[in-house]
Amino acid sequence: MHRRFLRQFLTRFLLQSVEKSFQSWLLSTWHGHWRMAVKMSLRTLLLVTLLVHVVVGHAGRASGSGMLTYSFDDGLLSVHQVALPILQSHNQVGTVNVVLDEVLSNLPNRLHTDHLFDLESKGWEICSHSITHPHFSKIPQTYGDEILVEWTRTSGMSHTFQCSYGYDELPFVLEDGQTLTSKTSIFEVEALPGSYYFDNENNLVYVHTMSQDDPSFHAMRSDSVERELEWSKLGLNDLGVAVQNFVVPYGEWNADRALSARNYYNSVACGGPTPNNPLPISNLWHLCKRVIKTDTSVDEVKDWIEQYVLEDETWLILTFHAVGNEVGWDSWPESNLEELSAWVESNGIMAVTHQQGLELGSTLIPMCECILTPTTTPTEIPRGEALVFQAAITNNTDQSGRVLFGSKVTTPSLQQIGWIFGPVSVYLSSHGSPSGYVSHTIPTTAPPGHYTYHGYVGTYGLGVIDECQFDFTVIDSGGNNCTACHG
Numbered sequence: 334m335h336r337r338f339l340r341q342f343l344t345r346f347l348l349q350s351v352e353k354s355f356q357s358w359l360l361s362t363w364h365g366h367w368r369m370a371v372k373m374s375l376r377t378l379l380l381v382t383l384l385v386h387v388v389v390g391h392a393g394r395a396s397g398s399g400m401l402t403y404s405f406d407d408g409l410l411s412v413h414q415v416a417l418p419i420l421q422s423h424n425q426v427g428t429v430n431v432v433l434d435e436v437l438s439n440l441p442n443r444l445h446t447d448h449l450f451d452l453e454s455k456g457w458e459i460c461s462h463s464i465t466h467p468h469f470s471k472i473p474q475t476y477g478d479e480i481l482v483e484w485t486r487t488s489g490m491s492h493t494f495q496c497s498y499g500y501d502e503l504p505f506v507l508e509d510g511q512t513l514t515s516k517t518s519i520f521e522v523e524a525l526p527g528s529y530y531f532d533n534e535n536n537l538v539y540v541h542t543m544s545q546d547d548p549s550f551h552a553m554r555s556d557s558v559e560r561e562l563e564w565s566k567l568g569l570n571d572l573g574v575a576v577q578n579f580v581v582p583y584g585e586w587n588a589d590r591a592l593s594a595r596n597y598y599n600s601v602a603c604g605g606p607t608p609n610n611p612l613p614i615s616n617l618w619h620l621c622k623r624v625i626k627t628d629t630s631v632d633e634v635k636d637w638i639e640q641y642v643l644e645d646e647t648w649l650i651l652t653f654h655a656v657g658n659e660v661g662w663d664s665w666p667e668s669n670l671e672e673l674s675a676w677v678e679s680n681g682i683m684a685v686t687h688q689q690g691l692e693l694g695s696t697l698i699p700m701c702e703c704i705l706t707p708t709t710t711p712t713e714i715p716r717g718e719a720l721v722f723q724a725a726i727t728n729n730t731d732q733s734g735r736v737l738f739g740s741k742v743t744t745p746s747l748q749q750i751g752w753i754f755g756p757v758s759v760y761l762s763s764h765g766s767p768s769g770y771v772s773h774t775i776p777t778t779a780p781p782g783h784y785t786y787h788g789y790v791g792t793y794g795l796g797v798i799d800e801c802q803f804d805f806t807v808i809d810s811g812g813n814n815c816t817a818c819h820g
């Protein structure tokens with residue numbers, strides 16, 4: 334226990350020191366205080382070395398100790414009303430996994446957009462838990478499997494057409510991308526343009542199109558797993574909610590669905606096969622979680638945490654549903670969550686969101702490249718003004734993880750100065766390509782002339798993986814390229 338606290342403390346302290354140290358180094362090198370710069374660089378090197386030992390040195394671990402996640406399925410209102418204030422009072426955050434259609438509904442006991450914004454503003458994460466919460470084994474798997482064809486007019490009806498459908502669930506029907514209204518009989522469908530009825534005993538779909546014609550004239554589609562994955566993320570993003578991870582409804586998951594999820598998410602969580610996740614994370618496309626039922630006792634949960642988080646130093650994701658009331662399902666008493674949360678706090682256990690867990694528990698990336706794009710061309714920068722460029726790093730592996738990015742500069746007299754930015758730790762999702770803008774104010778004492786800016790990506794273990802660069806010219810503050818004017 335003491336070893337774990339010490340490691341956490343050291344990590345935090347060293348990270349802060351490295352940052353400060355690099356800042357001083359940057360200032361001292363630009364201003365030509367070379368002795369200071371050398372001193373700072375040695376100190377930085379020492380700190381980085383220590384940091385490597387502390388953070389990754391122990392048996393190749395990416396994270397210094399085990400982690401715990403409070404993950405709430407289905408987006409029930411009690412998460413905001415009961416769980417949020419409890420966790421907040423113990424300085425902890427959670428993750429809520431919402432169903433898009435329910436967020437958009439006017440159901441009274443669900444979380445809606447404003448609740449999600451409030452949770453996000455308090456450090457919580459919102460994950461997608463699909464559009465409609467279907468059984469993934471009971472609907473089409475891909476967009477290609479969705480197409481509804483071979484329509485015939487239903488006998489005795491003027492506007493109703495039917496086709497067969499080979500699955501047990503039909504969450505919705507789309508006519509040229511528009512959702513039709515769900516009805517419960519053929520007669521209701523006949524009466525309402527733009528509606529459908531699914532007879533799940535005979536596997537038949539009945540449709541009355543919006544334009545009251547033959548559905549064969551339109552693109553008629555059902556739902557699919559692929560659509561549930563992609564649309565739920567896009568729909569939540571459209572509401573302004575930042576969604577990066579997925580939680581599987583009913584735990585119905587397999588390798589093909591995981592392959593599809595890689596296009597949209599950083600990770601997927603699902604029940605089983607093990608109760609916990611090793612660190613570094615071995616399978617981002619099936620993070621295991623442990624479900625808490627109404628009759629799960631606080632002592633049982635504490636036992637799991639002692640075993641998986643404190644002793645094994647792995648990542649335990651606890652899944653809850655409702656908390657503290659009768660609305661919803663598998664509701665856990667409010668007093669249980671209060672007792673657990675206080676115990677977690679007093680034991681100094683790290684409570685992370687899904688995304689934080691990924692970032693702390695990921696492996697280092699061996700293959701990636703960087704690109705630097707200056708925002709002004711030609712890149713002539715007067716002294717005292719800002720050099721701005723975009724830095725992008727591309728991950729060429731299907732793993733997610735972290736790399737370091739830092740930069741140096743070569744002066745007109747061919748001296749290399751650096752690091753002038755970073756190294757900072759950057760999180761890369763599988764085949765991800767994050768980018769950001771970096772700005773440096775050119776010191777008024779910088780000699781005019783041609784410079785080269787160098788960016789580097791690498792890891793502590795592998796060293797420099799890729800270098801990228803661009804040239805720029807520092808000119809006199811007058812605005813003209815005035816090196817000749819002094820002559």
Ligand SMILES: [Zn+2]
Pocket residue numbers: 406407462466581582583
């Ligand atoms: Zn669910």
